[in-house]
Amino acid sequence: xxxxxLVLSIADNKQMLGLRYAEWATRAPSLEADIAAxxxxxxxxxxxxxxxxxxxxxxxxxRGPERESDAGSLRNLAYFDQPWSEWSQFVAxxxxxxxxxxxxxxxxxxxxxxxxxHRLRKxxxxxxxxxxxxxxxLRSGIDKEPLERxxxxxxxxxxxxxxxxxTLRRDGKxxxxxxxxxxxxxxxxxxxxxxxxxxxxxxxxxRRRTARGAIDEHTFGMLRGLEEKKYAPTAAKG
Amino acid sequence: xxxxxxxxxGDAVEYEVFARKSRVDALHLVGSVVxxxxxxxxxxxxxxxxxxxxxxxxIVRKEHVIELWQPGEA
Numbered sequence: 441x442x443x444x445x446l447v448l449s450i451a452d453n454k455q456m457l458g459l460r461y462a463e464w465a466t467r468a469p470s471l472e473a474d475i476a477a478x479x480x481x482x483x484x485x486x487x488x489x490x491x492x493x494x495x496x497x498x499x500x501x502x503r504g505p506e507r508e509s510d511a512g513s514l515r516n517l518a519y520f521d522q523p524w525s526e527w528s529q530f531v532a533x534x535x536x537x538x539x540x541x542x543x544x545x546x547x548x549x550x551x552x553x554x555x556x557x558h559r560l561r562k563x564x565x566x567x568x569x570x571x572x573x574x575x576x577x578l579r580s581g582i583d584k585e586p587l588e589r590x591x592x593x594x595x596x597x598x599x600x601x602x603x604x605x606x607t608l609r610r611d612g613k614x615x616x617x618x619x620x621x622x623x624x625x626x627x628x629x630x631x632x633x634x635x636x637x638x639x640x641x642x643x644x645x646x647r648r649r650t651a652r653g654a655i656d657e658h659t660f661g662m663l664r665g666l667e668e669k670k671y672a673p674t675a676a677k678g
Numbered sequence: 679x680x681x682x683x684x685x686x687x688g689d690a691v692e693y694e695v696f697a698r699k700s701r702v703d704a705l706h707l708v709g710s711v712v713x714x715x716x717x718x719x720x721x722x723x724x725x726x727x728x729x730x731x732x733x734x735x736x737i738v739r740k741e742h743v744i745e746l747w748q749p750g751e752a
Contacts, residue, residue: 470712472711472712472713472718472722472725472726473722475722475725475726476721476722476725476726478725479724479725479726479728480725569720569721569724569725570721572717572718572720572721573717573718573721573722573725575717576713576714576715576717576718576721577718579715580714
């Protein structure tokens with residue numbers, strides 16, 4: 441697992457987070473929350489584009505042709521595999537996973553790699569409002585199940601205590617390793633992570649998850665542009 | 679709209695949103711949001727009124743605005 445692998449993982453997760461946020465732009469509990477879901481979705485889709493744009497300057501773009509046909513080659517957390525059916529799932533992702541991605545981006549900005557230092561800094565300003573949104577909704581109380589799942593997947597995203605993410609920290613490329621990132625997330629959310637037992641032997645260092653599976657067919661089709669083609673006039677189909 | 683109209687219900691609070699595009703402009707009212715706390719109100723204000731490149735944005739609880747007089751009273 442190299443630094444470009446990690447950046448691609450953040451990018452894929454931001455892309456999926458943005459899409460899942462956008463799905464709630466007309467289903468949230470209030471008009472303001474609808475608008476916030478749409479705005480945060482656009483922010484995260486924009487962030488993913490910036491992150492994808494960092495891959496070439498980093499020297500090795502890990503994206504291969506399999507991404508065109510195999511949903512399992514995308515590096516998103518399992519939390520984004522299926523559309524969310526409950527507002528609690530939205531809030532847990534917004535408060536915990538979005539903040540976990542921000543913590544990883546902070547680690548990139550605080551590291552020694554110039555392209556990440558410069559290009560990712562603005563994201564941190566925009567993410568402040570995602571954090572305020574998530575934390576406020578979290579305080580209003582949500583179901584336990586999505587909350588615990590989001591914590592577990594955030595810890596999996598940070599990686600094992602002595603894995604390659606920690607090596608990137610020791611090399612100075614990241615300013616925080618998995619342990620510091622977890623502490624930072626807990627400080628931000630003013631909450632301790634629940635006790636989770638993760639079998640790191642089952643952890644996929646490329647996709648940063650232990651669960652098998654991939655995003656649903658409809659979402660993958662949309663990412664590939666297939667859904668747009670389905671509704672296009674016959675002459676436009678290629 | 680009657681003068682007694684309120685957008686809020688329950689614990690929600692109405693906030694006025696102010697912004698300006700440059701330092702030489704004065705802050706002016708650009709709209710309002712309804713939220714149960716200041717954090718969410720900031721997130722909503724930024725999401726709702728972010729279509730312009732504001733150099734400054736601020737929110738204030740509507741109940742904290744001290745009215746001197748209303749339309750028709752001057």
